[in-house]
Amino acid sequence: MKKRSLQLADTLFARLFGVFLLAIVVAHLLAFVWFEHYHHRDFPPPPPHEQAGFDPREPHGPPPEFGPPPHHPPLLGGPFLFQLLALVGAAWFGARLLARPVQRLGDAARQLSDDLDSPPIPETGPQEAKQAAQAFNRMRERIREQVQQRSRMLVAVSHDLRTPLSRLKLRVEEIDNPQLRTRISQDLSEMIGMLDSTLHYLHQERASEPRQWLDVMALVESLAEDACEHGAKVRVEGQCAPLKVQSMALRSCLSNLLDNALRYAGDVEFVLRDGGGRVEIRVQDHGPGIPAEMREQVFEPFFRLEGSRNRNSGGVGLGLAIARDAARRHGGELHFEETPGGGATAVLSLPRT
Structure with a gap:
């Protein structure tokens, strides 16, 4: 379980999400520190005529009162948490959107390694993702063509060699020397066996059996x-x-x-x-x-x-x-x-x- 968690953490999505989240949180904290530093300074007292309860006609008015300091939400208040969650969601969505084309290429490469007849990947998304998908599909077609060409060539060679070898095996029976006839017959049997094994190997290599x-x-x-x-x-x-x-x-x-x-x-x-x-x-x-x-x-x-x-x-x-x-x-x-x-x-x- 621990190994799987480490593997999930070492993905492109996890890295992008971590970078985005760190940048957002640091920027948010810096903005909050700036706000606290400049907004909580003591402002100069208001003019006498704006002070509450001051009557200019009276020689001695009440002492000036500045009132309680303005209320500011705490660091982990409701608005701050709501904004932080919204930014975290935006970071998650952006990281997933950027990591999806890479994940799609990885899945397609894995399918291609298991089955050469796997379907091509859709050439959609941003321009870079389209170019990568087009290059991958071209590579897939070239690999399939080369493998098929090699298989056809080996199958043709194996098939063309079988006929003369079979004729030679029949003509060996006409040799009068029993010892020489046995040796040649063994060599021909070995060659025919190698051809059969080669065809079997190619068949196994090309087979796409369902699980x-x-x-x-x-x-x-x-x-x-x-x-x-x-x-x-x-x-x-x-x-x-x-x-x-x-x-x-x-x-x-x-x-x-x-x-x-x-x-x-x-x-x-x-x-x-x-x-x-x-x-x-x-x-x-x-x-x-x-x-x-x-x-x-x-x-x-x-x-x-x-x-x-x-x-x-x-x-x-x-x-x-x-x-x-x-x-x-x-x-x-x-x-x-x-x-x-x-x-x-x-x-x-x-x-x-």
Whole structure:
């Protein structure tokens, strides 16, 4: 709660409102001090003929009386408070009016990072706000065009390569040398697998799946049961309440993390932690682990930690990239830590929004 209050205080609206309010209060206090200083001075007594009860025909009139000093409202009187509240309201309205275009740009940028097909922002408001909205919409269109062009190019290349590779795989069967035939067939199978993984990665990157409530605990237990049926040892610890997520993206993320752990270790453990507005899913193994200097590189597309080109041991190198992309589309984060006792732990942290 305290952290959220600090975040709200560190906004453009809060800063503008604070500056306006401080300027208004200081100006008001200076005006009041000036008024008190000059208005409360003793004025010279009125002429004798204006004094109350003075009769010029009498030789000795009553002594002059100046009367009580004029009444002045106190510093925190009703009129002063009313005026101060009116000025505070004006400061709040002005700060909100100035901060609204910036907030609108921030919301649009956040939506664009989650979904490239998000609608453009309206180009309304003051001249500066219109120019900023127009520039943002042009940037949005250029990003969408570049991403779509890159995706179309990679899909076309992958599709065009599949046909000759399939023909080569058929012709390999005519090779008389069994050892050479096996090696070439493995290389071709690896290339076809890389193309399939690339297409799957591009599909995941372009997908804009709506969010819905998902029983994360049931999903993790289902993945663990499927792995156990294939001879692996996967345990689940902890509890987690349902979470609003992109169900297919989260399933793909956890499945890739599990496959990566099982590739290097036969014993994997899911640890779920739910609290503090976040859900943490840890995928722990006791394999060879990941060197600290390479824990970020493993998330790069087509990067494989081990040096061999054996696809059965090292994979294609897209699983972790897909997993991190899914985590970031949920506003979360994915990183690796060292497992106590040796091994690697993938830590997936998701906000509970």
